Amino acid sequence: MLDQQISRRKLFRNSALLSAGILLEYGATCVRSLNAEEAKKAAELDVSLYIKISPDNTVHLVLPNIEMGQGIHTAQAMVIAEELEINLDNVVVVDAPPLPAYGKLRTGGSISINKNFDKLIKIGATAREMLIEAASLEWQVPRDECVAKGGYVNHISSGRSFSYGELTEKASSLAPPQDPRIKNRKEYQLIGHGVPRIDIPGKINGSATYGMDVRLPNMLFAVVKSAPRRGGEIVDFNEEKALKIKGVKAVVKIPEKQIFLKVSEPEPGESESINFPESIAVVAESNWQAMKAMESLSPKFLGGNSEEMSDEKIGKLFSSALDYLENVFIEDVEKQEGYEWLEQDRIVQSSAHSILKNDYYFPLQTHAALEPLNFTVNYTGDFCEVWGPSQSQSDIARMLRELTGFSEEKIKINLTTMGGSFGIKQAKDALRQALYLSEKLHKPIQLMWTREHEMQNSYPMQMSQHRVQIGLDEKKYPEFWHHRIAASHSAAHRDEFFRGWTKSEDWGTRPWEPNCADGLPPLYKVGKFDFQLKCEDLGIPSYNLRTTGSTQNCFVTESAVDELAHFAGADPLDYRLNLLSGNERCSKILEDLSRQSSWTSRLDDGFGRGVAIYEFMVKLNWWENAPFHRNNLGMPTTVVAASAIVSVTKRGRLKIEKIYFRLDCGLCVNPNVVRSQIEGGIIMGISLAMNEKLTIKAGSIVETNYDEYKIAKMKHTPEIDIEIVESDLPPSGVGEPPVAPVIPAITNAIFAATGRRIRKLPIGKQKLI
Amino acid sequence: MQELTVNSKKYELDVDSDTPLLWVLRDTLNLTGTKYGCGIQQCGSCTVLVKGRPVRSCGVTLEEVSGKDILTIEGLSEDNSHPVQQAWIAEQVPQCGYCQSGQILTAVALLSRNTKPDEQTVNRTMNVLCRCGTYPRIRKAITKAGEIMEKQNA
Numbered sequence: 001m002l003d004q005q006i007s008r009r010k011l012f013r014n015s016a017l018l019s020a021g022i023l024l025e026y027g028a029t030c031v032r033s034l035n036a037e038e039a040k041k042a043a044e045l046d047v048s049l050y051i052k053i054s055p056d057n058t059v060h061l062v063l064p065n066i067e068m069g070q071g072i073h074t075a076q077a078m079v080i081a082e083e084l085e086i087n088l089d090n091v092v093v094v095d096a097p098p099l100p101a102y103g104k105l106r107t108g109g110s111i112s113i114n115k116n117f118d119k120l121i122k123i124g125a126t127a128r129e130m131l132i133e134a135a136s137l138e139w140q141v142p143r144d145e146c147v148a149k150g151g152y153v154n155h156i157s158s159g160r161s162f163s164y165g166e167l168t169e170k171a172s173s174l175a176p177p178q179d180p181r182i183k184n185r186k187e188y189q190l191i192g193h194g195v196p197r198i199d200i201p202g203k204i205n206g207s208a209t210y211g212m213d214v215r216l217p218n219m220l221f222a223v224v225k226s227a228p229r230r231g232g233e234i235v236d237f238n239e240e241k242a243l244k245i246k247g248v249k250a251v252v253k254i255p256e257k258q259i260f261l262k263v264s265e266p267e268p269g270e271s272e273s274i275n276f277p278e279s280i281a282v283v284a285e286s287n288w289q290a291m292k293a294m295e296s297l298s299p300k301f302l303g304g305n306s307e308e309m310s311d312e313k314i315g316k317l318f319s320s321a322l323d324y325l326e327n328v329f330i331e332d333v334e335k336q337e338g339y340e341w342l343e344q345d346r347i348v349q350s351s352a353h354s355i356l357k358n359d360y361y362f363p364l365q366t367h368a369a370l371e372p373l374n375f376t377v378n379y380t381g382d383f384c385e386v387w388g389p390s391q392s393q394s395d396i397a398r399m400l401r402e403l404t405g406f407s408e409e410k411i412k413i414n415l416t417t418m419g420g421s422f423g424i425k426q427a428k429d430a431l432r433q434a435l436y437l438s439e440k441l442h443k444p445i446q447l448m449w450t451r452e453h454e455m456q457n458s459y460p461m462q463m464s465q466h467r468v469q470i471g472l473d474e475k476k477y478p479e480f481w482h483h484r485i486a487a488s489h490s491a492a493h494r495d496e497f498f499r500g501w502t503k504s505e506d507w508g509t510r511p512w513e514p515n516c517a518d519g520l521p522p523l524y525k526v527g528k529f530d531f532q533l534k535c536e537d538l539g540i541p542s543y544n545l546r547t548t549g550s551t552q553n554c555f556v557t558e559s560a561v562d563e564l565a566h567f568a569g570a571d572p573l574d575y576r577l578n579l580l581s582g583n584e585r586c587s588k589i590l591e592d593l594s595r596q597s598s599w600t601s602r603l604d605d606g607f608g609r610g611v612a613i614y615e616f617m618v619k620l621n622w623w624e625n626a627p628f629h630r631n632n633l634g635m636p637t638t639v640v641a642a643s644a645i646v647s648v649t650k651r652g653r654l655k656i657e658k659i660y661f662r663l664d665c666g667l668c669v670n671p672n673v674v675r676s677q678i679e680g681g682i683i684m685g686i687s688l689a690m691n692e693k694l695t696i697k698a699g700s701i702v703e704t705n706y707d708e709y710k711i712a713k714m715k716h717t718p719e720i721d722i723e724i725v726e727s728d729l730p731p732s733g734v735g736e737p738p739v740a741p742v743i744p745a746i747t748n749a750i751f752a753a754t755g756r757r758i759r760k761l762p763i764g765k766q767k768l769i
Numbered sequence: 770m771q772e773l774t775v776n777s778k779k780y781e782l783d784v785d786s787d788t789p790l791l792w793v794l795r796d797t798l799n800l801t802g803t804k805y806g807c808g809i810q811q812c813g814s815c816t817v818l819v820k821g822r823p824v825r826s827c828g829v830t831l832e833e834v835s836g837k838d839i840l841t842i843e844g845l846s847e848d849n850s851h852p853v854q855q856a857w858i859a860e861q862v863p864q865c866g867y868c869q870s871g872q873i874l875t876a877v878a879l880l881s882r883n884t885k886p887d888e889q890t891v892n893r894t895m896n897v898l899c900r901c902g903t904y905p906r907i908r909k910a911i912t913k914a915g916e917i918m919e920k921q922n923a
Contacts, residue, residue, distance in 0.1 A: 069865030206802015683902025
């Protein structure tokens with residue numbers, strides 16, 4: 001892609017967008033200069049990111065990726081600063097506006113740095129070369145006597161210099177070079193260094209503006225309550241009592257189904273996908289008044305789908321789905337006969353051919369970001385401006401266009417600092433509800449989901465139960481691996497903008513949730529791999545929780561391999577290395593982790609260590625016909641491995657003592673940021689392993705707040721030892737991968753310490769001794 | 770009318786006396802650095818200092834804190850120069866940042882009593898939830914802030 005030539009050369013000055021300056025965009029194919037008119041009408045272009053260098057030396061970097069706390073703005077600003085030869089302080093990062101021409105702007109999947117690295121390098125180098133050329137022309141000296149550094153072009157022998165800002169006008173009349181010089185890695189001054197994040201100052205003094213910090217004249221505050229089950233209705237509420245509360249302006253029922261029918265009629269057979277619960281909002285002069293009035297309103301709800309659903313019922317549904325799938329095979333795989341079952345903890349005497357057969361269970365877990373869903377909308381009848389957190393400006397732009405009927409010029413989206421997402425800020429419910437209220441009341445509305453509302457009405461990660469049957473040869477190594485998953489159905493109930501994501505038509509009768517299979521087949525040599533999936537509709541919609549189905553599949557595959565090692569009487573790490581022969585990258589990580597964690601050193605009684613490895617992002621090739629294989633979608637992968645040391649007292653009290661962690665993400669752009677993602681991933685992994693579980697009763701979620709849904713605290717934080725691997729590979733994602741291996745590393749360590757195998761999460765109060 | 774002293778500034782407020790301090794700060798005084806996370810004193814994002822003690826502002830009413838000195842994140846320093854803020858920068862603590870006002874003020878209160886808290890004390894005192902998992906860095910930053918404070922006092 002980078003070899004493509006510059007497609008156009010244009011003069012580019014004078015505009016509303018830039019008084020004077022260099023504007024470079026990276027299109028689908030190349031770097032090119034872009035005039036202001038073009039930038040404005042980006043509708044005709046295919047722009048994904050661009051920089052603007054202004055006469056005041058500021059460099060605006062317009063990025064498609066949103067900062068959620070993962071440090072991506074800092075990392076990408078570093079890349080541009082590196083090649084452009086400017087100080088990081090001079091870069092101002094701007095979120096790309098959701099013009100249709102930008103394509104789908106969505107942040108997720110840990111792909112930002114990988115996707116944009118080469119483009120940023122090329123843009124930076126191109127601009128630098130243009131500035132150098134401009135200076136050499138001004139001075140009438142050969143180009144190679146001019147050097148760019150720290151935002152200046154210097155003429156060495158004469159000691160003259162121009163700031164970039166002084167050169168923008170001249171440079172903007174030049175043609176972008178087609179093949180600018182790109183630095184080699186040894187020349188990097190910023191990339192590879194633990195540079196401080198650019199967003200920290202505003203996050204330690206209260207000045208960063210999150211969605212709920214937006215303040216507009218005449219703005220009113222709203223809270224909302226919805227029927228606990230999808231499709232449920234409001235049957236009673238005390239409007240009179242609510243309106244008596246001081247400051248309360250209105251009680252508004254939000255008929256969400258009708259909002260959606262306004263958008264577009266569902267396709268035949270898709271009516272379920274717009275099955276939203278009915279909601280009611282209280283609007284007041286302050287949040288507290290609205291919350292207090294909601295209590296007085298005390299809405300009563302009735303009906304909705306899946307009323308009979310409970311944890312017990314789900315367990316039965318999943319088990320019977322797995323019983324059925326167990327005997328369903330893709331065409332070229334036949335049911336294996338003549339093997340001896342090694343079931344659950346009853347490992348029977350080994351024979352030449354044996355099968356290890358186990359079920360693993362992953363509960364319903366939710367994002368629980370500290371900032372709840374919220375949006376602020378000012379709808380004026382001919383213009384709609386919104387403020388709030390979202391992982392996709394394109395998604396919300398599209399929704400706003402469809403709901404308001406406005407063209408894109410009449411919609412303005414302001415993304416606010418995001419108070420954590422982990423997947424949940426793909427949800428657009430708060431925006432939709434705030435828009436409805438603003439339209440109805442002719443006022444700017446800031447709508448917040450209370451914690452209770454978010455806990456019970458949000459989109460938790462799909463839950464799953466796995467049945468793994470692994471056939472073993474005489475040496476106890478796998479000959480085949482049959483993996484069956486029963487999972488909750490997510491997309492059917494998400495919202496209408498996700499229609500078409502599930503590829504059920506490709507799979508006949510199997511409703512297919514692609515993310516359920518992420519990370520499969522296992523990265524080991526396991527012989528013939530066969531996979532079946534059945535998604536059960538529990539009436540609870542989902543958005544991915546950091547790392548998608550990878551976390552669940554890593555838990556299952558790394559637990560199962562650990563069981564095989566135990567069955568084979570082998571060291572769990574050595575056994576894995578044998579199964580990885582030929583995979584140098586992964587083998588090396590495990591070997592180095594062994595050294596890093598002193599794997600073979602003796603531990604005291606009551607202590608145990610466990611290991612797990614994971615490669616991200618790898619998808620099962622579900623869109624193709626069998627045979628199944630791992631598909632990295634053409635992107636470089638990140639390999640992560642964790643080793644945990646745990647202790648279990650005689651009374652069964654578990655403590656996670658230490659986590660050793662290795663990560664190979666190719667070129668590590670900012671070790672400071674990457675380490676923070678690893679640390680956070682480890683804490684989240686511990687949290688998901690230890691206590692997190694939502695309970696379903698009568699079709700709705702029981703837990704209401706952090707007192708019942710417990711996430712990890714400071715006191716759960718173990719000692720952490722991180723090493724980042726030096727690598728020649730291109731940069732790959734780090735936001736999600738660290739979570740996955742932490743969980744099986746812990747449960748495998750519990751097995752080593754106690755002989756108790758954890759196949760059902762969370763560990764919670766399960767008896768360990 | 771209720772009297773309130775926030776960041777050394779006195780306010781006379783016409784707000785219901787049963788309003789939680791959190792919402793007075795955010796919706797009446799526009800001091801939005803104090804965050805809502807749970808509303809039931811579990812998460813600690815709304816922590817402020819009342820007479821130097823960490824208090825979860827969602828759980829105290831305006832009436833209860835009327836006349837007492839309140840410090841919010843906005844009042845900690847003019848220029849991120851408080852030792853705890855310096856340490857937070859040095860250790861690069863925040864990720865999304867949402868809980869950090871509560872983390873920082875809880876740490877300020879802890880360190881004002883003891884510049885060298887042991888691990889158990891830190892674990893017990895720093896019970897503000899962080900979903901990004903910044904705990905390891907908070908631990909380090911508390912040690913660092915304690916050192917800076919000791920130097921300043923020396």
